[in-house]
Amino acid sequence: MNERKGHAERLICCYHGWNYDTDGKLMGVPVPEGCCDGFDRADFNLARAPRVGEYRGFVFASLSAHGASFEDHIGPMKGNIDDLVDRAPDGALALDAGMHRYVFSGNWKLQVENVLDSYHVPFGHASTVNKAGVQFARREGDRKGAEVIETGKQQTASTWKDRKSFTVGNGHGWTSNTTLDDSKRSSAAFDEYKRALAAKVGADRAAEILKPRLHNSLIYPNMSIMGLNIHVRVIKPLAVDRTEVTIYPIRLLGAPESMNSGNIRLLNVTHSAASFVQTDDLESFVRTQKGLHSQQTDWVDISRGLGAEEPDRELNATRGLATHEMVVRAQYRAWVGYMREAA
Amino acid sequence: MATAADIDAAPFERFLILEASLLDTRRFREWMGLFAEDGTYWVPALPDQEDPFGQASLFYDDRDLMKTRIDRLEHPRIHVQTPPSRTAHLVGNAIVEEADEAKGEYLVGSTFIMVEYRDDQQRVFAGHQRHRLRRDGASFLIVQKRVDLINCDSAFEAMAVPI
């Protein structure tokens, strides 16, 4: 497909004009009299993903006919998807607000690890923190008046040490958040949003939805969602040392446009290729990849918090500190499993 | 009233060249000083993007965000600027597209090329820019700078300095 978006009834190959319907079925072969006897169009349909599953509007595809079922793979993360989608007063999201696209010269796993890595924040993102240890104010000054996150957040190492991380198998995981509390947020747009949500689901349920439970969720191996700083991220390996990432701002359907536009603007600052936050991560990925080429050292230590994991019966998960590396170990355990299956 | 086409573009072009030189010499705070208090700096992420509110943008800074961006550019531990970028801007083809002499407001279109070198890599940015300017004594203030990169919707490696 040459255009990123558009409308078409047929997909027509530019070379010999073979054309397909939007289901990938071969509809027409120009000059059919040249075809051999026994030529059957049905043999030449476009490739299909062998397995496709959908949950609350998110479509997942597997290019393998084998492996864990959709339910077994995504099931443990459904609550994290709910956490995001339930924030929309109309119970649905729109990923139609454009996208941020960035690339880096590093392995895809560097980005995947990073999504749930809280250990790096005070160091990797030092440039966003002032001398008093306070991260830049993300306050909105936009003409529509949305104020998406409170100012004055403390992001020193000590404030991160109480955050938790969780794993549920399959490489999935998430981090909790103790610094962003939607129940304490207030601005004209956010208050209007809270009223809209409460009007749809009731005040008690709205309060429950806005509880700051999740920060980043990783749906292994290539997708993350951020409920409080609203976006979905898809990670695509291009080569062993080259990765492309797409980040979609989310519009919560039923929320005031001023709140959605505030979120879109916030994401420019946190996750665009020119953002204050993502750029320092990208630099870290590139330097790490260079370091990994070294033949002189053969260690990559991910042992922080080894043995400190504990069961969380309420969430049916394993819990550790967010600044530990339990989540990273879980990712590599899953990865080694997939590599063994494939071998 | 003079129409935009009658207005000599030279003083505007001189202003654009001054702006480019502040960026190339990393005098970011002085660069910010060219913007009006209500000024904005916008780099859309889509060709012909209608506004910065409904769609993602590469940059959309008001003065507050611009200040935060520059505080960070001056921070000793901004990894993505260690070592710093070196840039060279070339600005040309300036045309006064709209003018309101009574109000002292002008819309100036131009074409630019910026070459950036950092950490053994060189890359090129190019596109069209539009400056909405307000007369301020003998010079101008930027009410909005909109930069339309010809590759605005492609995937970028980290971009740390304004274009």
Ligand SMILES: [Fe+2]
């Ligand atoms: Fe980070």
